[in-house]
Amino acid sequence: HLCWAVVPAAGVGKRMLADRPKQYLPLAGKTVIEHTLNRLLQSGAFQAVAVAISLEDPYWPELDIAKHPEVITAPGGKERADSVLSALKALEGKADENDWVLVHDAARPCLTAEDIHLQIDSLKNDPVGGILALSSHDTLKHVDGNSITATIDRKHVWRALTPQMFKYGMLRDALQQTEGNPAITDEASALELLGFQPKIVEGRPDNIKITRPEDLALAQFYMEQQA
Ligand code: CTP
Numbered sequence: 001h002l003c004w005a006v007v008p009a010a011g012v013g014k015r016m017l018a019d020r021p022k023q024y025l026p027l028a029g030k031t032v033i034e035h036t037l038n039r040l041l042q043s044g045a046f047q048a049v050a051v052a053i054s055l056e057d058p059y060w061p062e063l064d065i066a067k068h069p070e071v072i073t074a075p076g077g078k079e080r081a082d083s084v085l086s087a088l089k090a091l092e093g094k095a096d097e098n099d100w101v102l103v104h105d106a107a108r109p110c111l112t113a114e115d116i117h118l119q120i121d122s123l124k125n126d127p128v129g130g131i132l133a134l135s136s137h138d139t140l141k142h143v144d145g146n147s148i149t150a151t152i153d154r155k156h157v158w159r160a161l162t163p164q165m166f167k168y169g170m171l172r173d174a175l176q177q178t179e180g181n182p183a184i185t186d187e188a189s190a191l192e193l194l195g196f197q198p199k200i201v202e203g204r205p206d207n208i209k210i211t212r213p214e215d216l217a218l219a220q221f222y223m224e225q226q227a
């Protein structure tokens, strides 16, 4: 089965406190989103990349990559899940129901081809799919107010990254059925709610999401390390 990439890029980046959405901030000579899309395109794993962009976004049409023949633009939605569903719909008639879709945040520009291929190789024979994830190095506490009520067994807790890899038809149906549910903060949670148990694949710790101002310098550092 073929693989397609979906990139939600319609957020405003509130926590970044910048003058524009974080996907358009400069990083190592390009914008964040150009790094993200280049890494997906250059991996050679995908037929095309569907990108969800806000209808009010003045920055996207200015980028050359918006005209790339393997880049498809879709309108962004209110929440991340709405943006992902919109981008999936833009692949209608192109992607087969059983093709794989890898959903990857525009705000994760340090993704490596190594992780993309590891994920696809690990999950391509799985009936559901799964996500890149990281274990926690810190001891984890369950807290009520500011009181610790338990220490959580770390072997059962993983941090969800992207890409999140699922079958095209199954993911579209899951996101449609869970539309508007605020508990759906990633693709896996939509499938979990329907009773599926997606897999985890251990990813690289440099696949960070740019969320707060200090993350840009960290992304720059990781890119220099990768080069
Ligand atoms: N995203 C999206 N559509 C939305 C909200 C988010 O496509 N309605 C995208 C963002 O552009 C980002 C990814 O989802 O690439 C991960 O979301 P997050 O890191 O939360 O980005 P923002 O929502 O932009 O940031 P913030 O929550 O700080 O406002």
Ligand code: MG
Binding pocket: 011
């Ligand atoms: Mg957000």
